[in-house]
Amino acid sequence: MSTLGNIIKINAEALLKHSLPQRSANGWRRPKLSSRQFNVLQKTVERGDQAVEWPIPAKEEKIIPERPSKLSLHTREAPLREKKIREAMANMPKLLADKMKAEREKKRKEKDNSIINLMDGYQPGGPYKHHYSAEVARLKKQAAIEKEKKKVDFIAAASKKKGKK
DSSP states (O other): OEEETTEEEOOHHHHHHHHSOEEETTEEEOOSSOHHHHHHHHHHHHHTOOEEESSOOOOOOOOOOOOOOOOOHHHHTHHHHHHHHHHHHHHHHHHHHHHHHHHHHHHHHHHHTSHHHHSTTOOTTOSOGGGOOHHHHHHHHHHHHHHHHHHHHHHHHHHHHHHHO
């Protein structure tokens, strides 16, 4: 074997030597040439072209672009979640204004439809004794006196009937 830069001249004996497993002190070593490389070199030598590259260039590996890590679902969806939050925060003043307006409308409708507006002569304090007008108080007092008088008359009438029997 002789070497000229990267080009080595190979003869058939060297080809055979490097294509067989070798016995060493530690056991068997695999051959320096794979079966594929051996067959290619054997063809080259048999054809008479003695100058070949050593070793045969390995098959070029396809460069596979490195895939990004899959990460967890929470981490992957974080940008979408943040975008959604930003949009919601941007709309928050409008939503609050709409809600406050709706509450004001609701209270106004309740006030318009309340019993206060449906009753004539409604008094804001309610029908408590200290809020009665003088006329109402006089009529109530008169009604109470008449009721008491009826009771007394009924008892008197009942006692007369008992005495007759």
